[in-house]
Amino acid sequence: MYDFAIVGGGIVGLSTAMALGNRYPDAKILLLEKESQWAHHQTGNNSGVIHSGIYYKPGSFKAKFCHAGSRSMVQFCQEHAIDHDVCGKVIVATEPEELPLLENLYQRGLQNGLKVERITAEQVQEIEPHVRSLAGIRVVSTGIVSYKQVCQKYAELAASQGADLRLNTQVETLVKTSDGYDIATTNGAFNTRFVINCAGLHCDRVAQLTRAKPPAKIVPFRGEYYELTPEKRYLVKHLIYPVPNPNFPFLGVHFTRMIDGTVHAGPNAVLSFKREGYKKTDFNLRDFAEVMTYSGFWKLMAKHADQGIQEMLRSFSKALFVQSLQRLIPEVQAEDLVPTHAGVRAQALMPDGKLVDDFLMVQEGDALHVYNAPSPAATASIEIGQAIAGQVAIVPSSSVSFSA
Known part of the structure; x- marks a missing residue:
């Protein structure tokens, strides 16, 4: 019998395992990840930015956790010799x-x-x-790092504390018992007193396995990037962002110097037809149907139709993408850019069409569900993990909402 079972081996799940091990050194901790490596989805495909917290509503969890997280992330990287650069x-x-x-x-x-x-x-x-x-x-406190490297260290530290970390282990069922949950997976059965759902793109579905009713549905948005050719990297020294649209949750196409020296340009933000859809051609009937039949999606589209159309056009037209970048750096030309990897953001969307703007974590009985933890969750991951570890100390028979 485990004391805590964490579903999801992204940066939030791994940070939570590490924080639980620190807070409860005698606890038996299990982490289950369906992929063959850590940080395979949102964490491993993000821009690698250590965010400052400038964009977020004062007093929100995003603002507080990001501000604190930018410091704790830099300190963590310094302590563990992880390549990073507070470049501003x-x-x-x-x-x-x-x-x-x-x-x-x-x-x-x-x-x-x-x-x-x-x-x-x-x-x-x-x-x-x-x-x-x-x-x-x-903004001088913004930095860059490889979050995959950070996750590898989180995993090492959690394992050294005694956590049982399982890759290639997909959760299939979660059955409530008198003292917790029985967990059936593709790689064996487990039982635990408490479940922590950090499943990212699939968090609402994992929550439903526990008979919880998610307050929002995950709608996947793909962010597509180009990369500057090596001979054009001199155009960008640090990080360059436009003024974002305050009514839209994305920051607009921008230039990011990565920790490996490459320079990425993007992303746009388009609806993905698959929750793990990193290519334009990726399609999953269940994922697509869930979005198309969700009233919240159509209410969102009614509010942001013009912006959505612009993002779709930019996805299929390199010329339009280049025009967006030329607003910042007029010298950039189409031949200076080559396609690079895309990422998919797990965006929680309410039935009324409102995007969940803050981190959203809800405890119901013997389970805590992380329903919304997009950017800046990687920056704030140490703070989020510590908050979750403190949250589960609350009497588990009560329902507690952790959101702003």
Whole structure:
């Protein structure tokens, strides 16, 4: 009998295993991952940015956890010799109507306790010589790292504490018992007193296995990237972001220097027809049908139809994608870009068409479900894991919601 069974071996699941081992050194901890490696989905396909927390609503869990997480992640990397670089980033306005939004973002950064600096167009060019803008914000605490490398260290530390980590083990059923759950998997049966659902793209389905009723449905959005050719990497020194649309949950196409020296451009954000759909041609009938028959999706589309159409057109037209990038760096040309990997974001969507904006974790009886943990969850993973480890100490027979 395990004390805790974690479903999902992404960065949140692994951090939770590590945090539980620290908090409850005598506990028996099990982590189940259906893939053959850790961090195979959202974590392993993200941009590798250590976010500052400038975008998030003051007082939200995203804001608090990201601000603290950017420090704890850097400290963790320093302690364990993980390659990282606190290189900073610039957020720039390229149109006059973006200037008030840029000022709002600057004020939000101050409210969130960040070191942010207003900079002129000339100062932007001192940092990023090839960027053309009207004004900008410099955020010095933003960094880059390989989150796959971070996850490998999380797994090593959790195992050293005694956690039982199982790859190639997909959960098939979760049956409630008098003292917890019986778990049937593709690689054996287990029983546990408490289940922690960190299944990411499949978290709502795992929750349903426990007879929980998820408050939101996961809708997958694919983020597609291009990569600058090696001879054009000089165009980007650090990280370059546009002013985001405050009514849309994505940050807009931007330039990211990766920890391996490559420079990625993107992503756009398009509906994926498969929860693990990393290619345009990927399709799963069940995944597609669930989205198409979900009223919340159509309510979302009614609000953001224009933005959605633009994202789809950019997905199929490299010329439109390049135009978006040229707003930041006019020198970029189509021949300077080659396609690279895509990622899929597990976005929780409410029945009323509202995107869940904050981290959302709900405890029901002997289970805690992480329903929404997209970016900046990797940055905040140490803080999220510690919060979950503290949360499960609450009397497990009560229902507790952990969201803002």
